[in-house]
Amino acid sequence: MKRGLITWDKAELPPSVFEARLAKARKALAEQDLPALLVYSDVWRSNEGRHLTNYMPYWNRSLIVIPGGQPPVLLCGLSPRVYPWIKSVTVFEEIRPASKLVPTLLQLCSERGWTKLGVLDLPRLPHEIYAPLESSEVKASDVKLELTDDAETAMLQRAAQMAREILTAELPKGAGLTDYQFSGLLERAFRRAGAEDLILLFSTADSAPRPARGAMLGDKYSVAVALEYRGHWARVTQGLPL
Amino acid sequence: MLLYGNAWRKDPFRSLVNFNFSGDHALARLSQSGEVAVTVSDPWDSEIASARLEPQFARAFHGGASAIAGLEFMEERFVAACGALPASATADVEELRRVKTAEEIGYIRQACALADRGYQRFAEVAEPGMREFELVAEVEGFLKENGAEDNFMLIASGGTEVVGMKPPTDRKLQKGDSITTELKPQVNGYYAQICRTLVLGEPSREQLKAFDIISEAQQAAEDLIKPGITAAAAARAQNDVFRKYGYGDYTGSKYTRVRGHCLGLYPDETPHILEDVDYVLKQDMVVIAHPNTYLPLSGYMVFGDTMVITATGNTRLNKTAKKLFTK
Numbered sequence: 001m002k003r004g005l006i007t008w009d010k011a012e013l014p015p016s017v018f019e020a021r022l023a024k025a026r027k028a029l030a031e032q033d034l035p036a037l038l039v040y041s042d043v044w045r046s047n048e049g050r051h052l053t054n055y056m057p058y059w060n061r062s063l064i065v066i067p068g069g070q071p072p073v074l075l076c077g078l079s080p081r082v083y084p085w086i087k088s089v090t091v092f093e094e095i096r097p098a099s100k101l102v103p104t105l106l107q108l109c110s111e112r113g114w115t116k117l118g119v120l121d122l123p124r125l126p127h128e129i130y131a132p133l134e135s136s137e138v139k140a141s142d143v144k145l146e147l148t149d150d151a152e153t154a155m156l157q158r159a160a161q162m163a164r165e166i167l168t169a170e171l172p173k174g175a176g177l178t179d180y181q182f183s184g185l186l187e188r189a190f191r192r193a194g195a196e197d198l199i200l201l202f203s204t205a206d207s208a209p210r211p212a213r214g215a216m217l218g219d220k221y222s223v224a225v226a227l228e229y230r231g232h233w234a235r236v237t238q239g240l241p242l
Numbered sequence: 243m244l245l246y247g248n249a250w251r252k253d254p255f256r257s258l259v260n261f262n263f264s265g266d267h268a269l270a271r272l273s274q275s276g277e278v279a280v281t282v283s284d285p286w287d288s289e290i291a292s293a294r295l296e297p298q299f300a301r302a303f304h305g306g307a308s309a310i311a312g313l314e315f316m317e318e319r320f321v322a323a324c325g326a327l328p329a330s331a332t333a334d335v336e337e338l339r340r341v342k343t344a345e346e347i348g349y350i351r352q353a354c355a356l357a358d359r360g361y362q363r364f365a366e367v368a369e370p371g372m373r374e375f376e377l378v379a380e381v382e383g384f385l386k387e388n389g390a391e392d393n394f395m396l397i398a399s400g401g402t403e404v405v406g407m408k409p410p411t412d413r414k415l416q417k418g419d420s421i422t423t424e425l426k427p428q429v430n431g432y433y434a435q436i437c438r439t440l441v442l443g444e445p446s447r448e449q450l451k452a453f454d455i456i457s458e459a460q461q462a463a464e465d466l467i468k469p470g471i472t473a474a475a476a477a478r479a480q481n482d483v484f485r486k487y488g489y490g491d492y493t494g495s496k497y498t499r500v501r502g503h504c505l506g507l508y509p510d511e512t513p514h515i516l517e518d519v520d521y522v523l524k525q526d527m528v529v530i531a532h533p534n535t536y537l538p539l540s541g542y543m544v545f546g547d548t549m550v551i552t553a554t555g556n557t558r559l560n561k562t563a564k565k566l567f568t569k
Contacts, residue, residue, distance in 0.1 A: 002409060003393070003395045004378070004379075005375035005410060005411070006409045043250045081406035081496075081536070082406055082408050085408050085411075123317065123318055124319060125317070126317065126318070127315075127316050127321045128315070130318040180387055180388065180389050184385075184386040187382045187383040187386045187387075188380060191375065192375075194375075196409075201264055207289075209286050210290050211262055212391075
């Protein structure tokens, strides 16, 4: 789960990067004559929202609304007690509590006079969001966005470099340990280096990579690491002997 | 009937097939004759579980279903692939899951024992100068090293300015800090939880007073919880302690979330322990009572233990001392 260091280093990802990404989203809206873009975000499906706003829900679900000509609004399932922290690590200035996401969204649409809405990857909305939106007065249209740019590529390279360097340094230490023990060692190393999230899979002999289960690693094994560094996932697999 | 799980909400699927898939999706198809067929989206999961592989996962729903547990979490394209809209079986399956089997309680006992050891480690390593995320890294490593499949953990540190817990920051721990945490290690799919507060240095009179109130509230719930008691009554028992000491204003959503919840394959199972939840608690449900609250005395403070409801009362499954930890 997401329990590593979640932060926004503005030297690494300047606000201008997010301004450019939001401008790209607004351009797509204008092309389809839509007043706002909806982006769904939860613990695991956070990449799109993170790319556009640097927001990542460590728990619960949220809806990100990007109006055509106004700042983005976060409809948030988390407690207002954490909103100051959310504001400190994202582009959001306006956060609305939303224990019921769709009614809060429809309220916002009503306030702003929106009768239609773009939805990033509409067919992938969770049914719980899609169904009440579809049956509402607001017409939802699918919007596709290319979520890549130079800053994204640089961050992905950084995440991959971190995964590769730490795994290369730590991999030999697993020999003779159980996968549980090695998992603990790797968790410490990656989390201390700033990993937000980490998925470790271990493989011995001819088996497919799988989560740790208490198996001895011996002297021939491989580890598949999926690491999230500031919202950017990298996947690296290495085996021993190198 | 289908039971669907995705990377965040594995629990509907795992309630029937307790396989910890590492791909994006898994689906169990339960026939009327009781046969179970599993489909996964990831080739490694397919190999390990000897399950049907379907990288185009919408195809797993072709043929439809009468009902789906986890329907609400499914991407709409999967729902559309069913043809006719199936009924949701999520609430019915969640109700079945609330009362645990002896085997499930056994896993939760193991998770509680690990939570206790994890908190012991937390208290051992926390020290002034350490950053919050470094402390979390150490505890996370410890729990994984000792068999946790996953762990949900929140933390906060500081004084009266702290209003709630969140993921770790790079703040350095300081003498005098209240460090609050909840640990939820997962063993064989099942979560257990512990909440404790640690003060670095000698606790202030205000911190001690806040802890006395919060621990009395937790004890009130622990004394009350048994079959037949409502979640509302368990919440009211806790909130009444705050009211008794003049802190009734701090029992609402501005200062706290819930007074507890159930535990199982999901770390925050319903019913939540709240004054407006009339659900009647049953034997063999596993709950945590945690009157975690912001108080102006101390800032946010947490305290809570996992309990299994027995025929006549409850058994606390955590063994960690019920005290304000100091170091």
